[in-house]
Amino acid sequence: MTTHGPTAGGGTGAAAATPDWERVRADFPLLQRQVHGKPLVYLDSANTAQKPRAVIEAVDDFYRRHNANVSRAVHQLGSEATDAYEGARRKLAAFLNVRADELVLCSGTTFALNLVAYSWALPRLKAGDAILLTRMEHHANIVPWQLVAQRTGASIKVAELHADGSLDLEALYAAMTPEVRLLGLAHVSNVLGTVNPVAEICRQARARGITTVVDGSQAVPHMPVDVAALGCDFYAFTGHKLCGPTGTGGLWARRAHLEAMPPFLGGGEMIKEVRFDGSVFNDPPHKFEAGTPNIAGVVGLGAAVDYLSGIGMAAIHAREAALLAHATEELGKIDGLRIFGTAPDKAAVISFAIDGVHSHDLATLLDLEGVAVRSGQHCAHPLLQWLGVGTTCRASLAFYNTHAEVDAFVAALRKVVRLLA
Numbered sequence: 001m002t003t004h005g006p007t008a009g010g011g012t013g014a015a016a017a018t019p020d021w022e023r024v025r026a027d028f029p030l031l032q033r034q035v036h037g038k039p040l041v042y043l044d045s046a047n048t049a050q051k052p053r054a055v056i057e058a059v060d061d062f063y064r065r066h067n068a069n070v071s072r073a074v075h076q077l078g079s080e081a082t083d084a085y086e087g088a089r090r091k092l093a094a095f096l097n098v099r100a101d102e103l104v105l106c107s108g109t110t111f112a113l114n115l116v117a118y119s120w121a122l123p124r125l126k127a128g129d130a131i132l133l134t135r136m137e138h139h140a141n142i143v144p145w146q147l148v149a150q151r152t153g154a155s156i157k158v159a160e161l162h163a164d165g166s167l168d169l170e171a172l173y174a175a176m177t178p179e180v181r182l183l184g185l186a187h188v189s190n191v192l193g194t195v196n197p198v199a200e201i202c203r204q205a206r207a208r209g210i211t212t213v214v215d216g217s218q219a220v221p222h223m224p225v226d227v228a229a230l231g232c233d234f235y236a237f238t239g240h241k242l243c244g245p246t247g248t249g250g251l252w253a254r255r256a257h258l259e260a261m262p263p264f265l266g267g268g269e270m271i272k273e274v275r276f277d278g279s280v281f282n283d284p285p286h287k288f289e290a291g292t293p294n295i296a297g298v299v300g301l302g303a304a305v306d307y308l309s310g311i312g313m314a315a316i317h318a319r320e321a322a323l324l325a326h327a328t329e330e331l332g333k334i335d336g337l338r339i340f341g342t343a344p345d346k347a348a349v350i351s352f353a354i355d356g357v358h359s360h361d362l363a364t365l366l367d368l369e370g371v372a373v374r375s376g377q378h379c380a381h382p383l384l385q386w387l388g389v390g391t392t393c394r395a396s397l398a399f400y401n402t403h404a405e406v407d408a409f410v411a412a413l414r415k416v417v418r419l420l421a
Contacts, residue, residue: 019311021319025400027052027307038370041405041412046190046218046349046396047374049243051304058303059245062296070295071269071286085295088302095305096220096227096235098252104285105298108249109217110140112236113184115251115288116213117144119261120234121182127153130179132210134159134167134196135386136189139379141215145184154181161386165192165341173204182211187219191380191394192341193324193349195219202231217241221398222320222347224313227252243308244301247294258284265290316399320348323397323406330410334417340387348397351378357420359391365419366393369412 025031028050033040042050062084068077070085086100093100106112125131131145131154149156157180159172176183183205188195202212212232219225220237227235234257239248253261263270263281267290273280281287308316327350331337336355353359363375374394377384384390395409 019315019319021399021402024311025402027054028400029053029056031400035370035372036368038368039408041371041401041408043395043397043401043405043409044372044374045221045398045401046241046394048240048246049221049398050400051243051245051300052307054307055243055245055300055303059296059300062299067296069292081295084299084302085293088298088305091302091305092250095309096225096237096252097229098227098235099255101283101285102252102255102258104251104253104258104288105293106249106251106289107247107294108238108240109138109215109236110238112234112249112251113140113213113215114144115264116234116236116253117148119264119288120211120257121145121148122151123262125149125152125154125181128179129154129181130157130177131155132157132159132172132175132180132183134172134185135161136165136167136192136194136380136383137184137186138190138215138217139381140217141184141186141213142382145182158382162343164343165189165194166343166345167194167196167201169197169201172201176205176208176210178208180208180210182213184213185215187214187216187225188222188347188349189341189380189383190218190349191351191378191383191392192343193346193351194341194343195223195345195347197345198232199230206231218347218349221308223317233257239297239301239304242301242304244304245294245297248297248301251288255284258287261288263287263290267291311399319399320397323401323403324348324350326403327395327397327406327409330406331413334410334414336417337413340389340392349394350396351392351394353389353392354417357417359393361420362393362413362416365416366409366412369415371409371412373409 030050066080068081070082090100093103157175159175160168162168187198205212213234214232216235216237221242233254235252237249240246270282270287270290271279272282338353340351359375363373376391
């Protein structure tokens with residue numbers, strides 16, 4: 001097994017030496033398998049990332065040697081489970097450069113954004129207020145705000161995009177009018193790959209008294225992210241896109257917000273005292289962590305952070321940029337292929353369509369060649385409507401992919417296009 005020692009401040013640091021990418025790839029057992037008799041080419045990491053052996057072993061070790069509930073037992077196993085769980089929180093906090101007592105552990109970005117919607121927005125918004133979103137948002141950063149707007153009488157405003165998929169910043173800032181109380185913003189688009197200038201946008205919003213909620217699902221796994229430097233109020237992320245287990249993730253929030261927000265869920269662990277005439281809630285972040293959490297999953301997520309920190313997020317970002325450039329160049333040589341999202345600052349996500357070919361047919365036939373891409377609307381219906389297409393295919397690259405895999409993908413795509421012609 002390849003090991004990578006963690007660097008200080010893993011989210012912003014880089015390992016000293018250039019990684020041996022072949023050895024890194026060998027850390028991912030699933031990538032060694034075949035599909036339909038062909039070597040697997042996995043290009044769906046924006047959907048979920050594959051897991052290195054270190055993460056798989058951390059989850060296995062927890063269940064084999066330490067399995068117990070957290071914060072509820074004084075016996076040895078209970079202490080070990082609690083130490084491992086809270087240790088993972090500290091690792092994640094260091095990775096994002098935030099305080100551990102400002103990091104709520106949860107099932108992922110969807111839960112995190114709903115937590116903000118129901119615990120921060122619902123008690124504060126009223127008729128006449130507005131929530132500002134961008135055209136590129138994932139459904140998880142749209143639907144919760146619609147539900148809050150329906151219950152409060154607030155309205156939804158939408159900031160539009162340029163033709164290349166970048167945000168129209170002038171229009172965005174012009175839309176930050178006095179009635180806007182909250183801005184929901186993707187750090188990186190899951191369809192277009194656009195990397196938004198979040199720090200500057202948050203600075204503009206803060207100057208106007210607007211609370212900012214950033215969806216970091218597609219950013220944290222692929223680039224150094226210093227949440228403290230972004231200047232946002234809330235930052236959400238998902239663990240399974242970060243090479244961690246499914247059902248894990250977190251919400252960072254300013255301490256003042258966490259202290260002022262009521263709990264989203266009630267139950268055990270989130271309380272200090274319960275009486276039938278009322279309860280005294282626990283301190284943040286535990287106030288928002290009712291019930292038994294995904295302990296083994298969070299331990300695995302801590303192992304994923306160690307693993308990624310050992311490689312270095314700057315090295316990962318550079319590796320994926322090189323793979324993106326290669327794939328974009330080769331795909332550009334295929335007649336009738338259109339790429340959606342060509343912003344200058346872009347993550348390794350390529351959404352595309354081929355004239356006269358349905359994306360589901362394309363993805364199905366690519367799968368028979370061993371190539372896994374996603375097809376559909378990518379939980380971004382409003383964006384696809386704006387693009388003027390019903391569905392697209394999406395190839396999303398990660399640091400464990402290779403240039404040879406890019407070539408195999410393009411060759412398979414050419415073969416499929418010939419079959420469908």
